[in-house]
Amino acid sequence: MSNRLLADQQITDMLEGVTRNVSGMSRGEHWDNYARIYMRGSNIPAFRNGMNVSMPFGPLTEDMSMVERIEVIKGPAGFMASSGEPGGMYNVVTKKPTGVNKGEVSLTLGSYDLYRATLDLDGKLNKSGTLLGRINVMGQNKNSFRDLDYNNRYSIAPVLSYKLDDRTTLTAEYNFQYVKAQMIGANYQFSRNGWADPKIPRGQTTSAPSLEPTKTNDHNLFLNLNHQINKDWSVTAQVLFEDYKQRGASAWPVVPPDAAGFMQRGISIWDTDARNKLGQIFINGEVKTGPVVHRLLGGIDVGDKEQYADYGAYANVDTSASFNIYAPVYTATANPPAFDHSLPVSERTGDPNRYVDQNFQSYKSVFVQDELRFWQEKIRLTLAGRYTYSxxxxxxxxxxxxxxxxxxxxxxxxxxxxxxxxxVYGLFDQSFIPTPGYDHQKERPFIPVTGNNYEVGIKRDWFDGRWRSTVAAYTILRNNVATADPQNPTQWQVQLGQTKTRGVEVDITGQLARGWT
Structure with a gap:
C-alpha cells in the first residue's frame, strides 16, 4: 500500500481502512490505540522498518503522517529476516528524506468532530546534498459515535540522512506519538441477551465524564547504516529502541447486567511500561554459478523486550447495580479516586497490594536464504533457514x-x-515465535508458538500488465496457541495443543480507466 493510496483513501492510521485493501486481512482491535491485525487465522505481528516491534499491549499504531508505505506479506516468508507468525506480517516503512526540496500541509475535517492537521517538510540541509532532512508533524482531535469517546493525538517524526561517501549512508530517525483517549474497555457492551443486543443504544459506553482518560507516550529511535559494496552486493546494519508508557484504567462490570439491564461498573488501573531493543545486520546480493543465478540473503537478528504491567488497584464506579445498559446515565455514583501513577511500573513490583505482571523476552537468530534461478530465470527455487535461540x-x-x-x-x-x-508456485515453511505471557494451568511461561505452512497458487497478468490476479490455497498448523483460560477467562490464558487454518484467497487488482483502479 503506497503513500498515494493511503492519501487517496484518507486513511489516518492502521485502524482506519488499511485492512480493506488486502484479502483475508481483518482488524481485531477495539481500543483505538494499537493495531491488532488478523490474517489467515492468527494475530500477525507489527513490523516497523523490517523489525518486529510487537508487544503484549502496544506499541501505538503508527499515524499515517509518518508512513511511506505498508508492506503485507502472507505466510511466514518475512520470518526469515525477523520473527513472525505463520499467517503473515505487515511492515510499516516510515518516511525518509528524498533530497527534493518540498513541503506539504493538509487539513482534514470530518464527522464526530474530527479536526486534523499535518505538516511534511523535506529537502537538502547543505549545498552538497550530503545531509538530508525530513520532518512530519501531526495534531488531531477526534470524537466518536460512542458517547464520551474520543481519541486525541499528536506526533512528530524528524529524520536525518547523511552520505558518508558515495556508497555509504547513515540515517537517524526519531518518532514520538502521544495519545489521550477514553479509558480502555469502555467501548465494550454487556448484555444477557447475547451478541449485538438490539435494545442497547448504539453509542452506549460504560465510562463516565469524571473518570480519568488513558494517556500513552511512545518514543521510537531508529538508526540505519547502509553500505553498497559493489553493484551486486550491499550490507545493512540497523538498531531500534522503543520506550512505551501507558497510564490509565480499564472498565469492567463488578455485577453483570440483570434481566432489566442494571449492572454495577468498576475500574482497575492499567499502567504499562515497555521497552524494545532490537538489532539486525544482513548482507544481500547476487552471484552466478554457470547458468544458475543465486540471489542471496543472510544475517543476524537479535532482540530484547521487557514489559511491566500494573493491574492491581481497583475501585467501584457505582455504589450498587444502578447503571442501566438500556437507558444509560453516565454519573459515577461512587466517585472513585484517581489512581496513583507516579512511580514507574517497574518500581511497583514489591507492593503486595499491586498485581504487576512482568514479561521478559530475548532472542538471537541467524538466517540465510538462497533463491536459485534456472533456465533464464523461468524456474526459481528458494532454500532458506533460520536458527533461533530464545x-x-x-x-x-x-x-x-x-x-x-x-x-x-x-x-x-x-x-x-x-x-x-x-x-505457478508452491511452498513449505515453518515459523518460531517467542511468546510472552504465563500459562496458569501448567504454571510456566508460554513456550514459543511454532507453525507449519503449506501453500500453492497461480499468478497471472492480464491486458499488458494493467490487471493482475492471484489465486492461493493454504493450510497452516499452529502449535502452542494462547487462548483464554476456561477457569478464569477474564484474567488468565493457557496454551492449546494445535490449531489448523485452511483457506482460499482470490485477489484481482487493475486499472479500470486512467486514475481509476
Whole structure:
C-alpha cells in the first residue's frame, strides 16, 4: 500500500481502512490505540522498518503522517529476516528524506468532530546534498459515535540522512506519538441477551465524564547504516529502541447486567511500561554459478523486550447495580479516586497490594536464504533457514520462571513461469515465535508458538500488465496457541495443543480507466 493510496483513501492510521485493501486481512482491535491485525487465522505481528516491534499491549499504531508505505506479506516468508507468525506480517516503512526540496500541509475535517492537521517538510540541509532532512508533524482531535469517546493525538517524526561517501549512508530517525483517549474497555457492551443486543443504544459506553482518560507516550529511535559494496552486493546494519508508557484504567462490570439491564461498573488501573531493543545486520546480493543465478540473503537478528504491567488497584464506579445498559446515565455514583501513577511500573513490583505482571523476552537468530534461478530465470527455487535461540521469562505474584528454546526453521519454495504472464508456485515453511505471557494451568511461561505452512497458487497478468490476479490455497498448523483460560477467562490464558487454518484467497487488482483502479 503506497503513500498515494493511503492519501487517496484518507486513511489516518492502521485502524482506519488499511485492512480493506488486502484479502483475508481483518482488524481485531477495539481500543483505538494499537493495531491488532488478523490474517489467515492468527494475530500477525507489527513490523516497523523490517523489525518486529510487537508487544503484549502496544506499541501505538503508527499515524499515517509518518508512513511511506505498508508492506503485507502472507505466510511466514518475512520470518526469515525477523520473527513472525505463520499467517503473515505487515511492515510499516516510515518516511525518509528524498533530497527534493518540498513541503506539504493538509487539513482534514470530518464527522464526530474530527479536526486534523499535518505538516511534511523535506529537502537538502547543505549545498552538497550530503545531509538530508525530513520532518512530519501531526495534531488531531477526534470524537466518536460512542458517547464520551474520543481519541486525541499528536506526533512528530524528524529524520536525518547523511552520505558518508558515495556508497555509504547513515540515517537517524526519531518518532514520538502521544495519545489521550477514553479509558480502555469502555467501548465494550454487556448484555444477557447475547451478541449485538438490539435494545442497547448504539453509542452506549460504560465510562463516565469524571473518570480519568488513558494517556500513552511512545518514543521510537531508529538508526540505519547502509553500505553498497559493489553493484551486486550491499550490507545493512540497523538498531531500534522503543520506550512505551501507558497510564490509565480499564472498565469492567463488578455485577453483570440483570434481566432489566442494571449492572454495577468498576475500574482497575492499567499502567504499562515497555521497552524494545532490537538489532539486525544482513548482507544481500547476487552471484552466478554457470547458468544458475543465486540471489542471496543472510544475517543476524537479535532482540530484547521487557514489559511491566500494573493491574492491581481497583475501585467501584457505582455504589450498587444502578447503571442501566438500556437507558444509560453516565454519573459515577461512587466517585472513585484517581489512581496513583507516579512511580514507574517497574518500581511497583514489591507492593503486595499491586498485581504487576512482568514479561521478559530475548532472542538471537541467524538466517540465510538462497533463491536459485534456472533456465533464464523461468524456474526459481528458494532454500532458506533460520536458527533461533530464545529466553522467555514471566514474573507475577504466582510465578517467576524462565523457558529457553532453540529451533531451526526451514523454508522451501518453487515458482515456475508458465509463460510471460503466468506463474505457478508452491511452498513449505515453518515459523518460531517467542511468546510472552504465563500459562496458569501448567504454571510456566508460554513456550514459543511454532507453525507449519503449506501453500500453492497461480499468478497471472492480464491486458499488458494493467490487471493482475492471484489465486492461493493454504493450510497452516499452529502449535502452542494462547487462548483464554476456561477457569478464569477474564484474567488468565493457557496454551492449546494445535490449531489448523485452511483457506482460499482470490485477489484481482487493475486499472479500470486512467486514475481509476
Amino acid at each position: 529466553v522467555d521469562r514471566n514474573v507475577n505474584p504466582y510465578a517467576n520462571t524462565a523457558i529457553e528454546s532453540k529451533k531451526f526453521s526451514p523454508r522451501v519454495g518453487l515458482s515456475v513461469s508458465v509463460d510471460r504472464n503466468t506463474a
